[in-house]
Amino acid sequence: MGVYNNFDEINFDELPEQFVLKTTHDCGGLEICRDKKNFNIEEARARLNKHLKINYYWGKREWPYKNVKPRIIAEKYIDSLGKPESIEYKLTCFNGVAKLITICKGIAHTDFDKRTNDHYDRDLNPLKWYAYYKNSPVPVQPPKEIHEIIALSEKLAAGIPQVRVDSYLIDNKIYFGEMTFYTWAGFIRFNPPEWDEILGSWIELPKLK
Numbered sequence: 001m002g003v004y005n006n007f008d009e010i011n012f013d014e015l016p017e018q019f020v021l022k023t024t025h026d027c028g029g030l031e032i033c034r035d036k037k038n039f040n041i042e043e044a045r046a047r048l049n050k051h052l053k054i055n056y057y058w059g060k061r062e063w064p065y066k067n068v069k070p071r072i073i074a075e076k077y078i079d080s081l082g083k084p085e086s087i088e089y090k091l092t093c094f095n096g097v098a099k100l101i102t103i104c105k106g107i108a109h110t111d112f113d114k115r116t117n118d119h120y121d122r123d124l125n126p127l128k129w130y131a132y133y134k135n136s137p138v139p140v141q142p143p144k145e146i147h148e149i150i151a152l153s154e155k156l157a158a159g160i161p162q163v164r165v166d167s168y169l170i171d172n173k174i175y176f177g178e179m180t181f182y183t184w185a186g187f188i189r190f191n192p193p194e195w196d197e198i199l200g201s202w203i204e205l206p207k208l209k
Contacts, residue, residue: 002074006052007045010072012036018077021048025068026056034077048072060185080170082107084114087140088177089149092164093157094202098122098150103140104133116140122150129195131188145169152176162203 001019004010010021017036021044023029029051031044057066080086084106092100099122106115116136119127124142128135152174153165166177190196 001076004072004074005069007048007072010074012039012041015074016077018079020075020077021072022075023048023051023070024073025065025070026051026054029054029072032077060182060187062182062185064181078168078170078175081168087169089146089167089169090164090180091150091153091157091167092162092183092199093154093160094162095204096154096158096160098153098157098165099202100127100199101142101146101150103142105136105140106133129190129192131190131195132184143169145172145174149174161205 001015002010003024015033015036017033019033019036021031021033029048031048033039033044052070052072054070055066057063086105086107088104088108090102090104091098092102101120101122101124103118103120104115105118108115112133115133117130117133118136118139119129120142121127124146126139149167149169153167156165156176156179157163160181162181164180164183166180168175168177190199
């Protein structure tokens with residue numbers, strides 16, 4: 001709905017009654033408006049201006065963040081996201097091929113007991129391992145649209161050695177979320193630990209000239 005270099009560029013009269021403001025260069029720079037009449041603009045200004053001053057690179061040295069121009073984007077508010085029953089589809093692609101499908105249920109970045117991750121290979125066979133968030137007691141099954149999600153994710157991941165493409169499926173419509181180049185900044189513990197080596201073996205880095 002809009003891209004802004006700073007908070008003062010936002011024309012709230014042009015935004016709908018519900019919307020989301022988020023920063024483009026970090027994690028957590030987010031303001032949700034569910035009712036514009038009761039939206040505290042000054043509090044949102046203070047929080048987003050604070051985030052605009054952050055260079056997220058310096059935390060864990062994820063270099064894609066280093067030179068990103070800090071900006072604010074306005075997006076459509078989707079009510080079904082961010083809830084205990086919310087589902088995300090995270091496809092880890094290697095050289096443009098989706099080899100790992102992770103179906104996440106619950107609220108992102110929450111307590112470990114409030115979110116589950118179920119992993120599948122490209123042929124939709126379940127993979128019994130976890131990293132931080134455990135498997136669901138009743139595994140969340142891939143939807144009938146999963147093959148379309150795979151195709152779209154691979155199109156976005158083409159030419160990239162390794163990237164995770166995140167999507168949502170809402171009312172049978174696929175929404176793109178983000179592309180993550182370093183899941184958990186590369187600091188992640190696998191259980192059982194041999195999955196660390198298995199996923200690592202799928203990466204084929206290009207030769208330096």
